[in-house]
Amino acid sequence: MITKSTLRDPALAEEGWKKIQWIADKMDILNEILKEYRAEQPLAGKNVAICLHLEAKTAYMAYVIKELGAEVVIAGSNPLSTQDDVAAGLAAHGVEVHSWYGSTTEEYKSHLNKVLDSEPDLIIDDGGDMVEALHTERTELLDKIIGGAEETTTGIHRLEAMEADGTLSFPMMAVNDAKCKSLFDNRYGTGQSTWDGIMRTTNLVVAGKTAVVAGYGWCGKGVAMRAKGLGAKVIVTEIDPIKASEAWMDGFEVMPMKEAAKKGDFFITVTGCNDVISKEDMQVMKDGAILSNAGHFDVEVSKPDLNELAVETAEVRKNIKMFRLEDGRKIYLLGDGRLVNLAAADGHPAEIMDMTFALQLSSLLHLNENQDLEAGVYKIPDKIDNMVAEYKLKSLGIEIDQLTAEQQEYINSWEN
Ligand code: ADE
Numbered sequence: 431m432i433t434k435s436t437l438r439d440p441a442l443a444e445e446g447w448k449k450i451q452w453i454a455d456k457m458d459i460l461n462e463i464l465k466e467y468r469a470e471q472p473l474a475g476k477n478v479a480i481c482l483h484l485e486a487k488t489a490y491m492a493y494v495i496k497e498l499g500a501e502v503v504i505a506g507s508n509p510l511s512t513q514d515d516v517a518a519g520l521a522a523h524g525v526e527v528h529s530w531y532g533s534t535t536e537e538y539k540s541h542l543n544k545v546l547d548s549e550p551d552l553i554i555d556d557g558g559d560m561v562e563a564l565h566t567e568r569t570e571l572l573d574k575i576i577g578g579a580e581e582t583t584t585g586i587h588r589l590e591a592m593e594a595d596g597t598l599s600f601p602m603m604a605v606n607d608a609k610c611k612s613l614f615d616n617r618y619g620t621g622q623s624t625w626d627g628i629m630r631t632t633n634l635v636v637a638g639k640t641a642v643v644a645g646y647g648w649c650g651k652g653v654a655m656r657a658k659g660l661g662a663k664v665i666v667t668e669i670d671p672i673k674a675s676e677a678w679m680d681g682f683e684v685m686p687m688k689e690a691a692k693k694g695d696f697f698i699t700v701t702g703c704n705d706v707i708s709k710e711d712m713q714v715m716k717d718g719a720i721l722s723n724a725g726h727f728d729v730e731v732s733k734p735d736l737n738e739l740a741v742e743t744a745e746v747r748k749n750i751k752m753f754r755l756e757d758g759r760k761i762y763l764l765g766d767g768r769l770v771n772l773a774a775a776d777g778h779p780a781e782i783m784d785m786t787f788a789l790q791l792s793s794l795l796h797l798n799e800n801q802d803l804e805a806g807v808y809k810i811p812d813k814i815d816n817m818v819a820e821y822k823l824k825s826l827g828i829e830i831d832q833l834t835a836e837q838q839e840y841i842n843s844w845e846n
Contacts, residue, residue: 435521436541438514438530446519449486450493456780457490458825459788459818464494472795474499479550481542481560482581483511483772484529487783489520491790496524498791503548505541507556509533510765511772539563546571552794553578555602557726558588565597576801577601579793581786583616583647584702584726589807601803603793605786608810610818612648615786619778621652623771624698624724625660631749631764631774632720637661642694644687645701646673649724653698654682665690667706691715698770699723699730709735715761722764724771731767749774788818 432440454461478495482488484506496502504520506512506529514531521527526548528541542560546568555561555578564571577600580586586606592598605611629636641657643650644667654677657664666677667687678684691697691711695718699706702725712735723730737743740753751763765773777783792814797803823830833841 431524431526432518432521434526435517436528436530436544437518437521440518440521442515443518443522446486446489446513446515446517447522448519449513449516450489450519450523453486453780454490454493457487457784457787458781459784459821460491460494460791462821462825463788463791464497467498467795471499472798473552476500476551476576476798477548478502478552478554478794479545479548479560480504480554481507481545482554482556483507483769483777484517484520484527485511485513485772485777486516487777487780487787489516489525491783491787492520492525493523495791495794500552501548502526503528503545503550505529505545505560506533506538507559508768508772509535509538510768511777513776543568549574551576552797554581554790554794555579555585556581558582558585561585561589561592561598561602565592565599572599575600577603577797577803579603579605579790579797581790582606582726583649586807587702593805593807598807599805601797601806601808603797603808603810605789605793605810608789608815608818610785610815610822611789611810615778615782616648617652617655619652619782619786620649620700620724620771621656622782623775623778624653624700624722625656627770627773627775628696628698628720628722628764631747631770632762634720636696639663639695640665640693641696641698642667642687642690643682644697644699644706644730645703645725646670646677647700647702650700651680653700653724654680657696657698658682662696665693687711688714694719697721697731700725701730702726704729705732705735706730708732709739712736712739712755712761715759717759718762720762720764721767722770723767724769726769728767731763733763733767736761736763785818785822788821789814792818 478500503526512529517527528544641662642665643654665683668674742754746752
């Protein structure tokens with residue numbers, strides 16, 4: 431596959447394969463599923479196209495899908511999240527890869543199109559770019575597609591909009607909304623990996639500083655919780671009154687961004703919306719404020735506004751761009767405003783992505799077994815969600831209680 435692939439440097443394969451093997455050992459659920467299905471080869475004869483952040487955990491899932499019989503072709507889902515060594519390592523072990531770190535918009539689109547040239551039967555998408563390309567530029571491929579699975583909140587919002595206007599032409603499983611995804615990946619995964627990205631890039635102390643977290647969905651909750659654990663004073667900004675109340679009761683200060691902007695040392699946007707931090711906010715920020723984003727697209731911190739206000743810019747270190755304003759204040763943007771946990775770190779921890787990718791893989795198996803599903807966005811069946819949780823507990827060596835027959839009867843009856 432290395433010959434067919436589009437790689438920055440195939441010579442990085444050995445280093446990349448070591449990274450993949452390190453995490454492969456920690457992904458117990460994927461390994462259980464592989465053990466259970468390997469002999470059966472349930473995906474034999476199927477082409478699987480993947481568009482995901484191409485780091486070691488993703489690579490291992492792609493490898494497992496190949497081991498279950500599929501031909502697998504993969505592109506990265508963000509120009510800054512592909513790790514070139516991992517891409518080369520995966521390509522050297524039977525998966526076709528089209529991706530490299532720092533791709534231009536043109537290269538990113540061309541890589542995605544090369545993946546689609548494989549004429550997929552099943553797809554995995556992260557953020558909706560592959561589904562968009564299929565419904566716009568590559569409509570000739572739509573009829574062959576059995577279905578796919580979507581990883582993120584942003585991607586599911588896009589799919590729901592397509593479903594509402596009748597455009598979506600195959601079934602898509604909403605992996606993001608499964609309990610074993612949102613409660614763990616979005617909260618503990620984003621919480622840990624976002625601070626990992628900020629800390630390893632800046633090498634600055636968090637304790638005692640003020641962290642402003644924009645958005646209090648599952649991801650925002652995780653980022654705020656970990657900020658508190660690191661000793662920061664945490665301010666949450668929200669537009670939803672219920673989530674804002676929840677943030678307050680969780681012990682955080684809540685205020686509009688224009689107020690929080692004056693107080694923050696670190697800013698993290700996790701909303702899925704554009705222009706969450708804009709010119710008015712930047713104008714009142716402290717000298718040295720550090721801005722970062724953990725939402726899917728690089729639109730949450732307004733880069734046009736930062737550029738407009740700056741009289742000087744400089745790449746002061748890899749993944750840190752400085753914007754000097756007219757009055758001399760400096761504001762820093764991490765990872766070009768793209769997902770800081772992937773652009774400036776390795777993404778979520780292995781044991782977390784193990785749960786998410788077990789859902790992804792189970793979704794593909796489910797679609798393959800149920801090829802008559804209508805076009806639409808589908809909830810992950812409880813059976814799959816519970817199975818992943820059970821595998822997780824098994825891998826942790828944890829047993830839980832079972833209802834007795836009497837308890838079962840009691841909770842199912844309405845008479846006391
Ligand atoms: N690694 C692979 N995909 C990821 C995602 N969506 N978020 C964080 N880490 C990841």
